[in-house]
Amino acid sequence: MADNETRSVFIVGLRNAHAMENQALSIMKPQLSRIENYPEVAEKLDQHITETQGQIRRIEEILTGLDEDHSTLKDVALSVTGTMAALGHTVAGDEILKNSFANFAFENFEIAAYKSLLTVAESGGFMAAVSGLKANLAEEEAMAGWLDGHVTMLTKKFLSLRMSGKTAKV
Ligand SMILES: [Fe+2]
Known part of the structure; x- marks a missing residue:
């Protein structure tokens, strides 16, 4: 029953x-709520939070289209993402940099996940899911x-703020 196997993997x-x-939203x-000195980062995070909410809706629509109820989904955090989220609680002055590294890692994790899902969708003939997954990707x-x-601009700004004494500000 190869088709059932592919569907199950999907x-x-x-x-x-x-x-x-x-998990991305919780990171x-x-x-976003802590950023004071980096409005360009705040603006981008705010935009991507809105995008992420749309991505969740696309995934739910795909699951509904497969007759899978998403209302009872229990989202178990992946250990790797939990570790990254913990970086957000650092009290060191370089929180903005560490968060930026963690966000970059997380986005690349997401990219790999959607590339894999697209491969499964195409292998299993779930063509209705492809456009939504491509949009998320x-x-x-x-x-x-x-x-x-x-990264470079952010680091230069961090150095500049640090030299002006605003070490503890995100
Ligand atoms: Fe993302």
């Missing part, structure tokens, strides 16, 4: 992606690209 992968996106929201790639492109 459903589990979608549920994991649902948990992953909720980004506390960061594109948003993760854009966010990862933004983070990648801002």
Whole structure:
């Protein structure tokens, strides 16, 4: 029953992606609430939080389309993401940098997850799911690209703020 196996792998992968996106929200929201000196990061996080909420809705629509109820989904946090989330609670002055590294890692985790899900969808003929998964993937790639492109600027700004005495500010 290869088809059932593929479907089962797909459903589990979608549920994991649902948990992953909720974890993403729980990582980004506390960061956003603490940022004071980096409005450009705050703006981008705010935008990606909105995108992530849309991604969760897309995953739920795909699950509904497969006759899978998503209302009882119990999202179990992955250990890797739990570790990253803990970085957000550091009291060191370089929280903005560590969060930026963790966000970059998380976005790349998400990119891999959606590439894998797209492969399963195409292998199993779940073509109705492809456009939603591609939309999620594109948003993760854009966010990862933004983070990648801002590491240098962020670090220079961090150094500049530190020299002006604002060491403890995020
Ligand atoms: Fe993301």
